[in-house]
Amino acid sequence: MRTARTIGLIAVSVFRDSVRDKVLYNLVAFALLMIVASYLIGQLTAGQDVKVIKDLGLAAITLFGLFIAVFIGIGLVSKEVDRRSIYSLLAKPIRRQELIAGKYAGLVLTLAVNVILMSAALYLVLGYMSVTESEALRKAWEAPPTDPALLKAILLIFVELMLVTAIALFFSTFSSPLLAAAFTIGLVVAGQFDADLRSFQAIVHSRFAGELTHALYLVLPNMAIFDVKAQVVHALPVPPGYLAVATAYGLCYIAALLVASMVIFSRREFR
Numbered sequence: 001m002r003t004a005r006t007i008g009l010i011a012v013s014v015f016r017d018s019v020r021d022k023v024l025y026n027l028v029a030f031a032l033l034m035i036v037a038s039y040l041i042g043q044l045t046a047g048q049d050v051k052v053i054k055d056l057g058l059a060a061i062t063l064f065g066l067f068i069a070v071f072i073g074i075g076l077v078s079k080e081v082d083r084r085s086i087y088s089l090l091a092k093p094i095r096r097q098e099l100i101a102g103k104y105a106g107l108v109l110t111l112a113v114n115v116i117l118m119s120a121a122l123y124l125v126l127g128y129m130s131v132t133e134s135e136a137l138r139k140a141w142e143a144p145p146t147d148p149a150l151l152k153a154i155l156l157i158f159v160e161l162m163l164v165t166a167i168a169l170f171f172s173t174f175s176s177p178l179l180a181a182a183f184t185i186g187l188v189v190a191g192q193f194d195a196d197l198r199s200f201q202a203i204v205h206s207r208f209a210g211e212l213t214h215a216l217y218l219v220l221p222n223m224a225i226f227d228v229k230a231q232v233v234h235a236l237p238v239p240p241g242y243l244a245v246a247t248a249y250g251l252c253y254i255a256a257l258l259v260a261s262m263v264i265f266s267r268r269e270f271r
Contacts, residue, residue, distance in 0.1 A: 003098055010094075010102020011109055018072055018110040028114050031064035032121045050129060050145050051233050057122035058153055058229045065115060065161045066188070072110070073168030074180040076103040077265070097262040104169055104258060111161050119154050143235035152243060153232040159250040160226035164188055166257040167221070173265045191223035221253050 038056035077100075126145035143149065167187055171180035225246045228238050 003095075006094055006098045007102040007105060010099060011105035014076070014103055014106025015109045015113075018107065028064070028068075028117060031060050031114075031118050034060040034064075035118065035121045035125055038125070050126070050143075053125060053129070053145075054122075054147075054150065054233045055229065057118075057125070058150070058157065058233070061115060061118045061122070061154065062157050062160070062229075064118070065111060065157065066164055068111060068114060069107070069161045069164040070168050070181060070184050070188075073107055073165045074172045074177045074184065076107060076169055077172045078177045078180070096266045100169070100173070100258065100262045100265055104165065104261075107165050107169075108162055111165065112158065115154065115158050115161070119150075122150070147232070147235070149232050149235070149238065152238045153229050155243065156226040156228055156246055159247050160223060163221060163223075163226075163250050163254055163257075166254045166261075170257045170261045170264075173261050174268065187221065188223060191221040193224075222249070225249060 035057045038053045038060070123146055130145040164184065168180060168184045171183045175183065228242075230236075231238050
């Protein structure tokens with residue numbers, strides 16, 4: 001009970017600090033502007049405007065969510081160390097594991113609020129289209145503009161952002177912000193091609209290279225599993241079972257990263 005309360009207090013504090021960050025406001029404002037601008041771009045594509053708006057809107061939520069997750073996540077621990085406030089925190093009856101969990105929960109809460117805001121803006125743009133376009137054009141759409149299936153893509157985008165946050169937090173526990181950002185971005189990019197490593201193993205002739213690619217395939221996070229934007233935009237089915245498996249995979253990987261972060265941070269010495 002005390003642990004949950006401590007984590008909650010830390011999470012609220014992180015959320016408040018993130019909300020006060022001007023960089024966060026700039027990112028969210030620019031993301032919302034991109035979503036609205038997608039409407040204007042969509043008007044230039046005859047008959048494909050809804051698809052363009054959905055595609056650009058979901059891409060904007062992903063891209064700017066990643067910026068928030070990486071550039072705020074890498075500073076969750078290093079900021080306390082640079083300010084020397086880590087000593088006052090550790091002097092309180094707060095376990096290091098609680099500090100890590102609270103920091104992570106606070107940034108996830110920040111991401112959740114921002115994803116909700118950006119998703120609401122996207123639905124407003126699509127809703128405006130659904131009432132202003134002609135009946136003939138509406139009949140040509142594969143799916144209604146405010147298709148609830150968009151929420152499936154948004155859910156997996158949020159799980160992906162939670163995973164990126166956990167990666168950023170993990171690297172921030174033992175490296176500088178610059179290195180943590182480089183490691184996080186590198187791992188996220190590599191994770192986009194994780195599935196290709198499985199195919200690469202079958203075509204290489206070197207046993208060592210094959211075993212290395214297999215090991216990387218098992219260790220690296222499969223970020224591509226969370227990308228169902230194309231299916232949703234083109235009104236293709238995304239089975240509930242797939243959503244459950246992808247979400248469970250992300251949560252398991254997040255749990256492993258948080259445990260590793262807590263172990264590393266609990267052994268770190270501050271001078």
